[in-house]
Structures are given as structure tokens and as C-alpha cells.
Amino acid sequence: MKRLEELKEAGHKAFVAYIMAGDGGLEKLGEQIQYLQERGVTAIEVGIPFSDPVADGPTIEAAGNRALAEGVTLEKVLAAMKGFEFEVKVPLIIMTYLNPVLRFGAERFTEEAKKSGATGIIIPDLPFEHRQLIEPFAKQQGLVLVQLVTLTTIDSRLKEILKEAEGFVYAVTVTGITGTRDDLAEEVGAFTRKVRDLSPVPVYAGFGISKESHVDMLREDVDGFIVGSAIVQAFHEGRIADIEPLIDAVTVPHSV
Amino acid sequence: MTRVKICGLMEEQHVRAASPADAIGFVFAPSRRRVSVERAAQLSRLAPEAVERIGVFVNASFEEIATAVEMVPLTMVQLHGDEPDELIRRIDVPVIQAFSIRTQEDVRKLESSIADYVLVDAPGTEYRGGSGHVFDWSLLENTNLDNSRLILAGGLNADNIQAAISQTNPFMVDVSSGVETDGRKDEAKIQQFILQAKGDSMERTKEKTIDPVGFFGRYGGQFVPETLMKAVKELEIAYEEAKNDPEFQKEYHDYLREYVGREQPLTFAARMTEAWGGPKIYLKREDLNHTGAHKVNNAIGQALLAQRMGKRKIVAETGAGQHGVATATICALFDLDCVVFMGEEDIKRQQLNVFRMKLLGARVESVSKGSGTLKDAVNEALRYWVTNVEDTHYLIGSALGPHPFPTMVRDFQSVIGKETKRQILDKEGRLPDAIVACIGGGSNAIGMFYPFVNDEAVRLIGAEAAGEGVDTDRHAATLTKGSDGVLHGAMMKLLQDDAGQVQEAHSISAGLDYPGIGPEHAHLADIGRVTYEAITDDEALASVVEMSRLEGIIPALESAHAVAEAKKQAQAMGQGDILIICVSGRGDKDMATYAERLEGLS
Numbered sequence: 001m002k003r004l005e006e007l008k009e010a011g012h013k014a015f016v017a018y019i020m021a022g023d024g025g026l027e028k029l030g031e032q033i034q035y036l037q038e039r040g041v042t043a044i045e046v047g048i049p050f051s052d053p054v055a056d057g058p059t060i061e062a063a064g065n066r067a068l069a070e071g072v073t074l075e076k077v078l079a080a081m082k083g084f085e086f087e088v089k090v091p092l093i094i095m096t097y098l099n100p101v102l103r104f105g106a107e108r109f110t111e112e113a114k115k116s117g118a119t120g121i122i123i124p125d126l127p128f129e130h131r132q133l134i135e136p137f138a139k140q141q142g143l144v145l146v147q148l149v150t151l152t153t154i155d156s157r158l159k160e161i162l163k164e165a166e167g168f169v170y171a172v173t174v175t176g177i178t179g180t181r182d183d184l185a186e187e188v189g190a191f192t193r194k195v196r197d198l199s200p201v202p203v204y205a206g207f208g209i210s211k212e213s214h215v216d217m218l219r220e221d222v223d224g225f226i227v228g229s230a231i232v233q234a235f236h237e238g239r240i241a242d243i244e245p246l247i248d249a250v251t252v253p254h255s256v
Numbered sequence: 257m258t259r260v261k262i263c264g265l266m267e268e269q270h271v272r273a274a275s276p277a278d279a280i281g282f283v284f285a286p287s288r289r290r291v292s293v294e295r296a297a298q299l300s301r302l303a304p305e306a307v308e309r310i311g312v313f314v315n316a317s318f319e320e321i322a323t324a325v326e327m328v329p330l331t332m333v334q335l336h337g338d339e340p341d342e343l344i345r346r347i348d349v350p351v352i353q354a355f356s357i358r359t360q361e362d363v364r365k366l367e368s369s370i371a372d373y374v375l376v377d378a379p380g381t382e383y384r385g386g387s388g389h390v391f392d393w394s395l396l397e398n399t400n401l402d403n404s405r406l407i408l409a410g411g412l413n414a415d416n417i418q419a420a421i422s423q424t425n426p427f428m429v430d431v432s433s434g435v436e437t438d439g440r441k442d443e444a445k446i447q448q449f450i451l452q453a454k455g456d457s458m459e460r461t462k463e464k465t466i467d468p469v470g471f472f473g474r475y476g477g478q479f480v481p482e483t484l485m486k487a488v489k490e491l492e493i494a495y496e497e498a499k500n501d502p503e504f505q506k507e508y509h510d511y512l513r514e515y516v517g518r519e520q521p522l523t524f525a526a527r528m529t530e531a532w533g534g535p536k537i538y539l540k541r542e543d544l545n546h547t548g549a550h551k552v553n554n555a556i557g558q559a560l561l562a563q564r565m566g567k568r569k570i571v572a573e574t575g576a577g578q579h580g581v582a583t584a585t586i587c588a589l590f591d592l593d594c595v596v597f598m599g600e601e602d603i604k605r606q607q608l609n610v611f612r613m614k615l616l617g618a619r620v621e622s623v624s625k626g627s628g629t630l631k632d633a634v635n636e637a638l639r640y641w642v643t644n645v646e647d648t649h650y651l652i653g654s655a656l657g658p659h660p661f662p663t664m665v666r667d668f669q670s671v672i673g674k675e676t677k678r679q680i681l682d683k684e685g686r687l688p689d690a691i692v693a694c695i696g697g698g699s700n701a702i703g704m705f706y707p708f709v710n711d712e713a714v715r716l717i718g719a720e721a722a723g724e725g726v727d728t729d730r731h732a733a734t735l736t737k738g739s740d741g742v743l744h745g746a747m748m749k750l751l752q753d754d755a756g757q758v759q760e761a762h763s764i765s766a767g768l769d770y771p772g773i774g775p776e777h778a779h780l781a782d783i784g785r786v787t788y789e790a791i792t793d794d795e796a797l798a799s800v801v802e803m804s805r806l807e808g809i810i811p812a813l814e815s816a817h818a819v820a821e822a823k824k825q826a827q828a829m830g831q832g833d834i835l836i837i838c839v840s841g842r843g844d845k846d847m848a849t850y851a852e853r854l855e856g857l858s
């Protein structure tokens with residue numbers, strides 16, 4: 001994911017879109033990825049549904065349940081990704097809870113993820129201390145294991161985590177679960193500035209980002225934004241075009 | 257816990273570094289790690305007595321092997337050639353037969369081995385002792401091989417050993433080149449490997465404030481979103497301090513005595529004893545606790561701890577409502593803010609308890625997601641905690657969740673087992689032959705069992721819920737039917753499908769209706785210290801009637817599972833034996849279910 005660093009060097013902001021694989025049927029996955037890359041997003045997180053998504057709010061949980069009802073599994077998502085007949089032009093990052101990975105086999109997962117064209121992995125319930133369960137295998141395949149840091153991450157720990165950060169750092173901008181919000185807390189800017197000062201890789205803000213006002217508020221303090229629930233819901237309701245202004249607000253160069 | 261073998265030792269300092277391992281290996285076959293029998297005998301004297309001495313041979317004669325066994329002496333023999341079965345049969349000590357694994361075909365071969373253990377390795381290139389490369393561990397997934405015979409080798413090192421163990425669950429792991437630097441053993445790598453293999457993943461964090469604890473074998477850990485890590489670690493430290501603070505312990509025990517009404521009797525059940533015609537039956541009376549179940553023991557402990565940490569808001573989940581009631585009660589007592597998440601289904605089944613919680617001033621939040629039972633209530637409680645973590649304590653109700661919860665809940669519930677031990681020694685002058693407790697998440701059982709775990713002669717039996725039968729898809733028999741997985745912050749045993757989605761559990765008893773099991777129980781099951789049996793809804797209901805009529809004690813539905821299992825155990829026990837049942841709670845909360853399911857009872 002060198003590209004992300006280049007983007008940062010060039011002073012552009014990244015827009016990372018999260019989608020729930022298989023929401024609306026697995027055949028939608030390729031279409032959604034194609035649409036988003038055409039529309040200029042920087043990278044895409046491919047979410048894997050899980051029965052007990054404790055880091056997620058109602059929107060993503062509901063999308064996951066719809067995907068599960070369609071019979072979507074980690075294995076099927078990876079197979080679908082392998083079958084893409086279009087050129088994937090942006091980094092694809094698999095976002096999954098730990099249990100489906102352990103069940104699939106950690107090494108097998110990283111091998112298959114690599115073959116399916118993924119470049120990174122995010123596992124929200126795999127804390128830094130237990131990353132050995134996955135990281136050695138990810139390394140073997142050249143996949144980055146993206147770390148999350150949050151408003152509650154204490155400074156000494158933040159430094160430890162950032163020392164080993166690869167790809168990008170996921171700065172969680174709410175104390176809470178995923179889902180759209182009206183406002184972000186005041187202290188978020190100071191937090192992302194602190195992370196950015198310490199981080200060797202780009203810092204992207206995620207959780208709760210759903211409006212242009214959020215982007216305006218944090219633009220100077222982060223290298224990019226991750227948008228999940230708002231995109232998932234828009235795809236579900238067939239009104240993804242509504243998201244375009246948000247993508248533009250991030251990616252179209254701003255003159256200050 | 258998986259055992260560790262360090263193989264190919266040649267030098268004194270390396271044997272010493274390997275002393276925390278379970279086995280050491282000497283190579284007698286042609287190899288750059290070859291040692292003579294005399295040298296192996298010298299080195300062997302440096303290793304602790306409990307460590308197995310294993311000799312590695314390739315197509316050696318019986319006489320060579322027998323000589324080495326006697327001279328070193330070896331406690332096991334490992335064969336890497338094409339040794340015939342007749343040779344294997346003649347060897348006096350346990351035999352390990354090694355196989356190279358490349359294809360599913362190779363896996364079939366090892367299934368038919370007559371050796372005591374089979375060692376699986378990647379195909380050798382260097383010499384017959386293995387190549388130091390990993391093979392595809394998933395090949396082992398569909399074998400009929402009993403994991404207690406499996407020894408895993410080939411390319412293991414400190415970085416991949418955790419994953420290797422979690423994927424293959426072997427009896428032992430075997431490492432040689434993975435603990436070497438430039439072809440020579442490396443003490444630091446040996447120690448690091450053992451540490452990793454023993455499941456001590458906490459040690460991997462460089463955060464010095466954290467004890468290298470939190471795992472029971474390979475179960476446990478802190479698998480929570482980053483937002484909760486700070487709270488979990490603060491709790492760990494706060495609990496450690498409180499545990500060692502006599503003031504805290506005194507306060508806790510004062511409340512148990514003055515408010516809960518402890519200690520509870522160990523009642524001799526004369527009529528059950530007579531009716532079952534076997535061992536003497538004793539009942540540990542957790543049903544007599546204020547609020548009607550064992551849950552309050554834990555609620556008081558954690559509420560005191562929360563206040564010590566300056567937190568005055570409490571969130572809890574509840575299944576049967578007993579833990580919710582206990583928590584609401586204690587929050588009333590200490591004037592704490594209380595939110596309880598409860599599944600929609602359970603709210604229907606346990607209306608009386610819902611009203612009790614409200615009467616006590618708690619807010620009860622209905623959870624309609626998923627199966628609307630305990631698992632979903634825990635999910636919502638965790639989400640609430642993530643969102644309100646700065647001022648809220650999650651008062652978890654069973655021996656579940658991220659470290660330190662399973663340990664802390666066990667410690668607070670251990671009052672059950674400690675009292676029982678003292679009482680039975682008073683009454684009978686000896687320890688019991690068996691103890692039975694029911695298992696939901698496992699808190700009353702671990703509290704009862706823990707003080708007896710080192711008393712090997714006491715059989716410990718957990719009764720989980722078989723619902724409509726373990727062969728249906730409506731049960732909660734996690735240890736009978738589950739497999740390793742991560743849920744609600746811990747590695748444990750789970751009911752899950754092939755894709756790793758957690759399945760819905762079912763039991764007539766809301767308190768047992770959970771698809772996981774506390775990590776310490778998962779470990780006790782693995783090492784065989786506790787046996788776990790499953791009891792159906794109907795068996796539990798029959799025991800409700802039986803105990804009510806024989807002893808005048810109406811048990812909770814959960815506890816009735818223990819009673820039903822005890823009755824089965826009693827069949828195989830003699831008249832002089834002693835059997836203790838943990839009666840975790842009383843049946844008042846279940847009266848609506850009893851009235852419905854036992855209608856027409858006469």
C-alpha cells in the first residue's frame with residue numbers, strides 16, 4: 001500500500017469506503033467495488049459479515065445480517081474476489097472479526113486473501129497484544145495488518161502500536177461503535193494530530209464519519225477518512241449517488 | 257496445555273534453557289545434531305526429572321534402541337525410518353512414529369499407526385529427521401486422529417507456534433531448527449519458544465504493567481476492540497490491588513455475611529439419598545442467598561471494585577434475570593446507576609425478574625437482535641460499555657469475557673467451594689467423591705470446583721444444557737458439541753458453524769442458554785480435570801419435581817440440570833460415597849415455566 005504514502009506526500013486526502021460484502025447478494029460486490037473505484041475512492045474495505053459484531057452499530061450489523069441471510073461466508077467472499085473480471089485499481093482491505101478467520105485457519109486465510117487480490121487486513125477484535133495470531137502469516141504473504149488506535153488508547157500504548165504500524169493507521173474518532181453521527185467530539189482533532197505526529201504511516205479517521213462537516217473539521221489533522229455506515233446504507237437503499245459530494249469533499253484538492 | 261519438546265540438544269547450556277519444556281530430544285541418527293549415547297546420558301542428568309527424554313532414531317536395530325533406552329535412560333523413543341510394527345511393539349517405553357505430510361494420502365497413513373504418538377513433519381530434504389519447513393496444517397483438519405496422540409513438528413518457531421497450536425491443537429509441539437541461530441541452539445530462542453507455546457500471549461506485549469496472565473491453557477485473552485483495552489487493563493490492575501488488600505476482602509466478606517446471609521448450609525439430603533440408593537447426597541444451598549442465586553456473590557465483589565475505581569455507573573447483561581436482579585439489588589444498596597440488557601425472549605420467560613429489577617430502580621433494556629437471549633444481551637452490554645467506558649463498569653455475570661473477568665468472577669464465586677470444603681470436612685471428616693454443578697457461562701461451577709481442582713480424588717462434573725437433545729439443533733451443550741473460537745472477548749469453546757458464525761443456543765433454562773463456555777472450563781475440559789455432561793430440558797424438569805417432593809426444595813431450572821446429572825452419577829457410586837450438588841438457585845423465578853410445562857401434575 002505504498003500508494004497511500006505517495007498520496008500523503010502529494011498532499012491529497014484519502015477516502016476509504018467500507019462496504020459489507022454480500023449485502024444485497026454477493027454478485028453486487030464486484031459492481032460496488034467498480035463503482036467506488038470509478039468514483040475516485042482511494043481504497044476499499046471489504047467487510048465480512050459476522051453473527052456478533054460488537055464493534056458495530058445498527059447499520060452495519062443489519063447489513064451483516066442481510067449478508068448472512070444470503071449465505072455469505074468469508075470463503076465465498078474471497079472466491080468472489082478471485083473471480084473479478086475487471087481490473088481492481090485500488091487497495092482492497094478485508095475487514096473481519098477474528099472468529100471467522102480462526103475457523104478458516106489463519107494461514108489459509110492470509111494465503112487466500114492474497115490470492116484474492118487483497119493488500120491488507122483489519123480485525124477490530126484482535127488487539128495489538130494478540131496480533132501474533134495473524135501477523136506472522138500476514139507478513140509471509142506481504143499483507144499489512146492495519147492497527148486501530150482510539151481516543152482511549154493511552155500514550156505509552158499509542159507509541160508502541162504506532163512503532164509497528166503498516167499501511168495506514170485507523171484512528172477511531174468516537175468512543176463507541178460504528179454508525180453515523182451528527183457531531184464529533186471536540187477532542188478528536190487533538191487526538192488525530194497527536195496520532196499523526198507519531199505515526200510513520202498515513203492516519204485515517206473512521207467511525208462516525210458521515211458528513212462534509214466532519215471532513216471540514218478534521219481535514220488538517222488527518223491524511224484521510226474512512227466512511228462505512230453512510231455508504232452501506234446508501235447502497236442498501238439504492239441511492240449511492242448521495243455519497244458523491246462526501247467523496248468529493250475529501251478527494252478533490254482544496255485550496256486553503 | 258500443549259506440551260513442548262526441544263529437539264536435537266547437544267550442549268549443556270541448551271539443556272538448561274530447555275528445562276521449562278516438557279520434553280527434550282537427542283538425535284542418535286546420522287545428522288549434524290547427532291550425539292552418542294554417552295553424551296546424551298551426561299546431558300540428560302542436567303534436565304529436571306519431570307522432563308521426558310526422547311531418543312530419535314532412523315532405522316536403528318532393536319538392540320541399539322534398547323541400549324539407549326537403558327543407558328540414557330530414555331522415557332520415549334521417536335522413530336523416523338521405515339520401522340516395522342513388530343519393532344514398535346517390542347519397545348518398552350512409549351513410541352512416537354514420525355510421518356512426513358504433503359498430501360491427504362500421507363495423513364491417512366498416520367491414522368493407521370500403532371505407535372502411542374504420531375509426529376507429523378514436512379517432507380525431509382536435509383536428512384530424515386525433517387526439513388525445518390512447515391506443511392499445510394489444514395491437512396490435519398479432517399483426520400480421525402485423536403489429537404491427544406498428535407505431535408506437531410516442521411518449521412515451528414516462536415512467531416508461528418501460537419497459530420500452529422490454535423489450528424491443530426496437538427498433544428505436543430516439537431522444535432529444533434526454529435530455536436537455532438546459524439545452525440546452533442540459541443538459549444533465548446528456546447525460552448521464547450516455550451513461552452509462546454505455553455499460551456502466554458500476554459507476555460508478548462511489551463506493556464510492562466500487565467502480568468503475564470489471562471490465559472487458561474490456550475483459552476482466555478483479551479479479544480476486545482481497542483476502545484475497551486484501557487478499561488480492561490485498568491480493571492486488571494485494580495482487581496489485582498483489591499484482591500491483595502485485606503480491607504477490601506473484609507468489606508466483601510462483611511457484605512456476604514450481613515447482607516447475603518452467608519455462610520449457606522451444606523444440607524444432607526436424606527430422602528434423595530434414600531431414593532437414589534447410592535452415595536450420601538449433600539446440597540450446597542446457594543438458593544438461600546438473598547436474591548435467590550449465587551449471582552449475588554459476584555455482583556457484590558464487582559460493585560465494590562467499581563466504586564474503588566471511581567465508577568458509579570453499572571451495565572450488566574442477564575439471561576435468567578438472576579444476575580440482573582443481583583446487580584440491580586446491589587446497585588440499589590450502593591446507590592449506583594444500573595442498566596441491564598436482557599434478551600426479548602428471556603424477558604418473556606422471566607417476567608417476574610424483569611419486574612423485580614425495575615422495582616429496584618434499574619433500567620431494563622430489551623434486546624431483540626439475534627435469538628433475543630443471553631448472547632445478544634452480552635453483545636449489547638459490550639456495545640454500551642464501549643460507548644460509556646469512561647464512567648461505567650461492566651458487571652459481567654458469569655466466568656466469561658476478556659481477562660480479568662473470568663479470573664475475577666471465579667475468585668468472587670469461590671466462596672461457594674471454600675465453604676463447601678470446610679463444611680464437608682466438618683461433617684464427614686473427608687472430601688467428597690464427586691461434585692456436580694450446572695454450567696451456563698460457568699460461574700457457579702467454577703466457584704464450586706476451583707477450591708477442589710488440586711484434590712485429584714474428587715471428581716468434578718459439570719452439567720450443561722442439552723435442550724431438546726444434543727443431536728438436534730436446539731441445545732446449549734458447548735463442551736459436548738462446541739469447538740475453539742473467540743466470542744465476547746475470550747478464546748473459548750463455542751457452538752459455531754463451519755464459517756465461524758456463532759450459533760443460537762437453546763435451553764428451557766434461560767440461565768444456561770449461551771453458546772459459549774468460560775475459558776477456564778474449556779481448559780479444565782481439555783486437561784480432563786472436569787467432565788462435562790449434557791442434560792435435556794425434560795430431564796431437568798423431572799428433577800425439579802423429584803427434588804421438590806423429596807426435599808421440599810424447589811430448585812431453579814439451571815440447578816435442576818445439576819440434580820439430574822447427579823442422579824445419573826449416583827447410579828455408579830456406592831453407599832459409602834459422598835456426592836455434593838451445587839444448588840445454584842431457587843425456583844421462584846421459574847414458576848411460570850413450571851406451571852406451564854408441568855401442567856396436570858398430580
Ligand SMILES: Cc1ncc(COP(=O)(O)O)c(C=O)c1O
Nearest residue numbers: 578696697698699700767840841
Ligand atoms: C440459578 C442459576 N444457576 C446457574 C446459572 C448459570 O450461570 P453460571 O454458569 O454462570 O453459574 C444461572 C444464570 O442465570 C442461574 O440463574
